Amino acid sequence: MTDAESTVPASAVPEASATPAKPEVRSTAKRRRGRAGWIVAVVFAVFYAFDIFEALSNLVGVLQAYSDAGVALPTPALLTIIGQIAAPVVVFVLALWGTRRARSGSAVLVFLVGFAVVAVITLDLQSVFRSLVGF
């Protein structure tokens, strides 16, 4: 809305120009996640689920290897793998909460950054795991 429009008294604003202002106000205050927003959330949920599947496969593989070798897995190393499983869940919930009133385009960007952050955390924990177990 321009400055010229803002200086016009409310009583002088014609009905035709006053009506389109309502969605603009609602867009900042009371917008909720629409159908497109939920589609974005579900699509990214699949990618985040792949991250969880990746971490679970790592956990199963590592536990199997340690049991075959007859060696107990150190607890800090186990916690790093559990962290890889929990990270996608936590980041997805935070992104879902953070985009509850955002437009679909903004939600896409936030979920994309969240996906990259999950990858960062996963690779960080994998590097910590390798430094803990020595390989």
Added chain:
Amino acid sequence: MKRGPDDDALSWGDESDPTYVAPDLADDDPADDDLTEVDRADVGHDSAEPADDATGAGEQPIEDATSVGVEPVKQDAAGSPRWASGAAPTAEVVEANRVAVSDAKVRQADAAEDAAVEDELADAEEASAQLSSAALITFGVVGGVFFLYTIGWLVAFIRNPLHPGGFAEVWQDVQGVAAIAAPALWFLVTLLLAARRRVAVRLIWLLVGIVVVVPWPFILGV
């Protein structure tokens, strides 16, 4: 102490009182009007009868019997026509008034919200207009740190090559690429989505990103 007539809230004045209004013009009670009209009609049939007997002591006497047949135009003290009792607001008028009042309230609320949004936008524009060279240099330094992070993730990705054989390895590579893009994504999306926020808010989110996307595989050398 003796109370004078001026102390009374309601006083009975006469023609000598400057605030005196003739009862015929000041009377608002429709029941009395009806009674008066009937009485006048009676007077019209018998014009010889004194008017004071028919209209009471407070009424003006009717001078001419020929004026009784014409419906008198009632006027108040201001000279405008009085409302007839049949002109009381109907249900449609009341509903229209209610709708008009509610529309006016909604329009007023919208105007207030518009004003609030305008103020917020003006604050944001003022904040962005005051993007000093110090803030610009700070953003540049933070962007440089994110760029170094990107190089760190790229080196870590090259250090640990994978040979895709299954879904897990493919997804590991996807995560490696996502980690390389993470610093740039955080920097750009923060500046994009927080463009209308204050410089301090943008800076806080960028500092959070500097902590989150640290390339630990590069730092640990594994």
